[in-house]
Amino acid sequence: MKVPKKLRWLATLSMLIFMLLISTGCTEKIIVLNPKGPIAEHQRDLMLISTVLCCIVIIPVLILTAIIVWRYRDKAGRKASYSPNWAHSTKLELIWWGIPIAIIATLAVITVRSTYALEPSKPLKASVKPITVQVTSLNWKWLFQYPEQGIATVNELKIPQGVPIRFEITADSPMNSFWIPQLGGQMYAMSGMAMTLYLQADEQGKFWGSGANFTGTDFAKMYFDVDSVGQDQFDQWVSKIKSDSPVLTLDGYKQLVEPSTLQARSYSSFPEGLFEMTVTKYASSHNHGMSHKDMLDMSTSDDHDSTHGEMPGMDMSH
Structure with missing residues (x-):
C-alpha cells in the first residue's frame, strides 16, 4: 500500500518533535548536563x-544522504537528472571542505582555551578560603580526611555551599578515578602520587560521587554521597563527629585498606600525616622523582599549597 506523501512528512515531523521532547525531559536526569558548580557548568557548556x-556537519549530511537515496533510487520513470561525465564543482568543493575546516578550527580554539581555564589544580576565584579534603581510594571504598577540621569519613563527603574545595587525591589500592559528575570531571587517584582538583558546589543538595575506573570485584x-550544606550546618556536622565518633588509629587504617565494602562512617581524628604517609610509601618504591629528603619534608610539612597544585616535594611530571 502506497503511503501518501503528506502522511510521510507528518510522521517524520512527529518523530522529530517526540525525540526533541524526550531529550529535553531527560536533561534533569542526565546529571552531567545538570551542573551544580562552576567547573561542571563550564564543562557542560x-x-x-x-x-x-x-551537528552543523552531521545533520546536513544525514539529511542529504536520505534525499539522495530516495531521489536516485531505482524506479521506473525516474525523473532525476543523470550526469555520468560530471567531475568537479569548485563551489561544492569549497562547501564540503571549507565548512568542516572552519568548524575544526573553531573547536580547536575553544578546546585549548577551555583546557587552560579548567586546569584541575587551578584555584577557583572566591572570597572565602578553600577547604582541603584529602581523598584516598581504597578497595572498595573512599576515605576522606579533613586536615583543617581534624576529622575523617568513609564514603561520605560533606562540603559547605559556595566554598572552593581543594581535593588532594591519592590511592592505597589499584588506580581509580574520583568523580562527582555534577561538580566537575574526573581525576585519577594513583598510588605514589597526590593529584589536586578544585571543585565547588553553588547549590545545597545531595549529589552522587563514585569511582570511575575498574578496580576489581566490588568496584x-x-x-558516595556528596552533601552540600550551609556553613553553619557544616560546622555542626564537624562538631558532632568530633564528639560522637571513634578515633581512626593506624591499626584501624590498616583494616580499612583491606579489600571490603563499607557503609558510611566517621572518625573524630586520624593519625597526623596519614595522607602523606600513604603517598610516600608508594613514591619511595616507585621512585616518582623524589629523594629521601623530599619525602621527609613532605611528611613534616603543614603547608599543602604549591604553585602548580601538587603536594610539596612531589614531581608530578611523571
Missing part, C-alpha cells in the same frame, strides 16, 4: 557547544 558545532560499589 563545552559539551553543548561541541555538539552543536558537530561498582565505590560510590
Whole structure:
C-alpha cells in the first residue's frame, strides 16, 4: 500500500518533535548536563557547544544522504537528472571542505582555551578560603580526611555551599578515578602520587560521587554521597563527629585498606600525616622523582599549597 506523501512528512515531523521532547525531559536526569558548580557548568557548556558545532556537519549530511537515496533510487520513470561525465564543482568543493575546516578550527580554539581555564589544580576565584579534603581510594571504598577540621569519613563527603574545595587525591589500592559528575570531571587517584582538583558546589543538595575506573570485584560499589550544606550546618556536622565518633588509629587504617565494602562512617581524628604517609610509601618504591629528603619534608610539612597544585616535594611530571 502506497503511503501518501503528506502522511510521510507528518510522521517524520512527529518523530522529530517526540525525540526533541524526550531529550529535553531527560536533561534533569542526565546529571552531567545538570551542573551544580562552576567547573561542571563550564564543562557542560563545552559539551553543548561541541555538539552543536558537530551537528552543523552531521545533520546536513544525514539529511542529504536520505534525499539522495530516495531521489536516485531505482524506479521506473525516474525523473532525476543523470550526469555520468560530471567531475568537479569548485563551489561544492569549497562547501564540503571549507565548512568542516572552519568548524575544526573553531573547536580547536575553544578546546585549548577551555583546557587552560579548567586546569584541575587551578584555584577557583572566591572570597572565602578553600577547604582541603584529602581523598584516598581504597578497595572498595573512599576515605576522606579533613586536615583543617581534624576529622575523617568513609564514603561520605560533606562540603559547605559556595566554598572552593581543594581535593588532594591519592590511592592505597589499584588506580581509580574520583568523580562527582555534577561538580566537575574526573581525576585519577594513583598510588605514589597526590593529584589536586578544585571543585565547588553553588547549590545545597545531595549529589552522587563514585569511582570511575575498574578496580576489581566490588568496584561498582565505590560510590558516595556528596552533601552540600550551609556553613553553619557544616560546622555542626564537624562538631558532632568530633564528639560522637571513634578515633581512626593506624591499626584501624590498616583494616580499612583491606579489600571490603563499607557503609558510611566517621572518625573524630586520624593519625597526623596519614595522607602523606600513604603517598610516600608508594613514591619511595616507585621512585616518582623524589629523594629521601623530599619525602621527609613532605611528611613534616603543614603547608599543602604549591604553585602548580601538587603536594610539596612531589614531581608530578611523571
